[in-house]
Amino acid sequence: MITKNRVIYGDIIVLVALAALYFVTAHFTQNVLAMSLVILVLIGRSIFWHVTWYKQTGKIY
Structure with missing residues (x-):
């Protein structure tokens, strides 16, 4: 579960x-x-968490 x-x-x-x-x-x-590769991985992970959070709650934050 994403918090x-x-x-x-x-x-x-x-x-x-x-x-x-x-x-x-x-x-x-x-x-x-x-x-640069590390930052791309971190940005990808952050986007995944944001999308999952938005699907669960309907809120950006």
């Missing part, structure tokens, strides 16, 4: 990963591909 906290937590993790990508790419250009 509201899980949906919000997923969004926060995506934002943290985006911030990490911003700071990591300034110093290490080799990590851009790896960080």
Whole structure:
């Protein structure tokens, strides 16, 4: 079962990963591909949680 906290937590993790990508790419250009793949997985997971939550409750948050 998806909870509201899980949906919000997923969004926060995506934002943290985006911030990490911003700071990591300034110093290490080799990590851009790896960080991009991680962010894509996190965004996909967050979208899945949002869709499941919306189907269960009819609410965005």
